[in-house]
Amino acid sequence: MNDLGHDLYHQTLMARSRAPRFAGVADAATGVGEGRNPMCGDRVRVSLRCVEGRLTEVRHETRGCAICQASADLMAEALSGAARDDVAALTSEFEEVVTVEGATTVRFMMFRPLVRQKSRRRCATLPWSALAEALAEQGVKTDG
Amino acid sequence: MDDLMAPVRVDLSARRGDFPILSEKVHGRDLVFLDSAASAQKPLPVIDAMADAMRHQYANIHRGLHWMSERTTDAYEAVRSQVAALLNAPSQDEIVFTHNSTEAINLVAHSFGALLKPGQAVVISEMEHHANLVPWQMLRDRAGIELRIAPITDAGDLDFDGLARVLSDGQVGLVAITHMSNVLGTVVDARRVADMAHAAGARVLFDGSQSIVHRAIDVVALDADFFVFTGHKLYGPSGVGVLWGRMALLDAMPPFMGGGDMISSVSFEQATWARVPHKFEAGTPAILEVIGLGAAISYVESIGYDAIARHEADLVAHALRRLPEVPGLEIVGAPVERGGVISFTMADVHPHDIATLLDRSGVAVRAGHHCAEPLMRRLGLTATARASFALYTTRAEIDVLVDSLTRIRTLFV
Numbered sequence: 001m002n003d004l005g006h007d008l009y010h011q012t013l014m015a016r017s018r019a020p021r022f023a024g025v026a027d028a029a030t031g032v033g034e035g036r037n038p039m040c041g042d043r044v045r046v047s048l049r050c051v052e053g054r055l056t057e058v059r060h061e062t063r064g065c066a067i068c069q070a071s072a073d074l075m076a077e078a079l080s081g082a083a084r085d086d087v088a089a090l091t092s093e094f095e096e097v098v099t100v101e102g103a104t105t106v107r108f109m110m111f112r113p114l115v116r117q118k119s120r121r122r123c124a125t126l127p128w129s130a131l132a133e134a135l136a137e138q139g140v141k142t143d144g
Numbered sequence: 145m146d147d148l149m150a151p152v153r154v155d156l157s158a159r160r161g162d163f164p165i166l167s168e169k170v171h172g173r174d175l176v177f178l179d180s181a182a183s184a185q186k187p188l189p190v191i192d193a194m195a196d197a198m199r200h201q202y203a204n205i206h207r208g209l210h211w212m213s214e215r216t217t218d219a220y221e222a223v224r225s226q227v228a229a230l231l232n233a234p235s236q237d238e239i240v241f242t243h244n245s246t247e248a249i250n251l252v253a254h255s256f257g258a259l260l261k262p263g264q265a266v267v268i269s270e271m272e273h274h275a276n277l278v279p280w281q282m283l284r285d286r287a288g289i290e291l292r293i294a295p296i297t298d299a300g301d302l303d304f305d306g307l308a309r310v311l312s313d314g315q316v317g318l319v320a321i322t323h324m325s326n327v328l329g330t331v332v333d334a335r336r337v338a339d340m341a342h343a344a345g346a347r348v349l350f351d352g353s354q355s356i357v358h359r360a361i362d363v364v365a366l367d368a369d370f371f372v373f374t375g376h377k378l379y380g381p382s383g384v385g386v387l388w389g390r391m392a393l394l395d396a397m398p399p400f401m402g403g404g405d406m407i408s409s410v411s412f413e414q415a416t417w418a419r420v421p422h423k424f425e426a427g428t429p430a431i432l433e434v435i436g437l438g439a440a441i442s443y444v445e446s447i448g449y450d451a452i453a454r455h456e457a458d459l460v461a462h463a464l465r466r467l468p469e470v471p472g473l474e475i476v477g478a479p480v481e482r483g484g485v486i487s488f489t490m491a492d493v494h495p496h497d498i499a500t501l502l503d504r505s506g507v508a509v510r511a512g513h514h515c516a517e518p519l520m521r522r523l524g525l526t527a528t529a530r531a532s533f534a535l536y537t538t539r540a541e542i543d544v545l546v547d548s549l550t551r552i553r554t555l556f557v
Contacts, residue, residue, distance in 0.1 A: 009497070039513070040512050041526025042494075042526070064494060065495075
């Protein structure tokens with residue numbers, strides 16, 4: 001909680017949006033995807049390198065709000081080094097956090113307030129849409 | 145503190161009591177509603193008029209032979225003459241009820257558009273709401289009409305030299321332009337547009353969705369051919385809008401939609417049309433909403449446009465003085481004449497973050513592209529935050545906005 005009384009904009013989220021750790025373009029990317037939100041003009045481009053079934057690098061270029069920036073960066077962090085077979089489970093875990101009241105997952109909990117703020121949910125899911133496109137480009141589905 | 149040039153201030157704060165919703169709390173804070181350009185709050189007379197109609201006097205109109213239907217028809221038609229008086233329209237028969245401004249513009253695009261010939265052009269401006277852009281794109285694609293765009297200046301005013309250029313070949317059949325921008329607050333010199341359009345042989349439509357909230361409208365003085373507005377921004381209900389058009393034009397135009405109420409006689413082979421305005425009012429109209437609009441117009445007239453305009457000019461002057469105090473804040477556009485709408489951006493803070501965090505302080509603003517994406521591109525922006533004022537807005541509320549923005553800014557830098 002900050003003094004503006006908004007549990008969404010807490011320190012971790014603000015820190016990540018101000019100074020993302022995974023911004024940029026993946027070296028020798030094997031997949032690139034883009035998500036756009038026509039309502040606000042936000043855009044996330046995700047590039048990744050997948051070697052022998054493992055995501056060795058995930059990067060994002062994000063033009064968007066603090067929620068979108070932080071979501072892209074934390075997504076890239078969670079996926080870096082993950083087996084590509086685990087992407088579907090991670091994606092569902094994220095979706096559960098932002099759509100299900102009282103979700104019991106442990107990751108991405110900072111986005112929990114979005115359950116009650118549907119108007120901003122798309123800001124957080126946009127990077128995941130870009131990720132799905134980046135993986136689809138190289139023939140890997142995220143829906144399990 | 146006040147500028148010597150500032151208009152005489154009119155205090156309308158006593159009117160806040162007429163709007164029950166303004167005493168609601170949001171997130172435990174007083175509601176500071178600065179999103180009236182999207183839709184205004186409703187005063188008691190509007191709420192009561194609609195509820196009273198539902199409680200005491202309601203039936204379908206124009207067809208019943210019974211007492212309830214006749215009285216409801218009278219109430220509905222009385223609003224038509226009220227609207228005619230509001231716009232200084234020569235005849236109440238020139239008032240067509242639609243469901244909103246968007247439908248009114250679509251009606252003109254369809255029915256006046258049917259009178260245009262392939263190769264003729266329609267002119268709009270760079271600062272149009274999608275409602276005054278997309279219907280013309282559809283007409284262009286359907287009927288081979290050219291769509292031309294009159295530019296704006298960097299300050300956000302209509303570029304009259306640019307307008308002259310797009311009118312110069314005499315091929316323009318209609319200039320359809322906003323009377324007041326929902327993003328920049330720009331009030332367009334409508335009479336000048338009308339004179340230029342007419343000199344070039346074109347008709348002119350003004351989208352008055354925003355302007356009618358802030359200014360008295362006189363369609364004769366503006367020399368308009370069409371004027372549209374919507375009820376819900378004028379303190380009335382949603383679901384009712386108005387098209388005013390010159391009788392000769394409305395008379396020549398084919399109907400928009402077919403159905404009941406818009407016919408004279410019908411056989412299985414053919415139908416003949418009712419006279420204007422009923423020709424354009426197919427199906428059961430928004431009866432309750434029209435009655436609500438009538439109450440809203442009475443309410444606005446009881447305060448008077450002069451008082452409303454002066455009050456809002458004071459609010460705009462106050463906001464333009466105070467908003468620049470917020471570090472990183474930039475006001476979008478600097479039009480010669482501005483109604484009660486101010487869009488702004490803040491360095492390092494996305495408009496959606498601004499709106500979400502302001503909401504937590506009880507402050508409601510709009511953020512996004514405001515249904516004007518091409519304008520956003522023209523301005524080199526993807527989105528802005530927008531504060532808009534109404535007759536119930538106070539200086540103190542603008543101060544809450546400024547203080548909240550200043551605190552939000554500290555989160556991001």
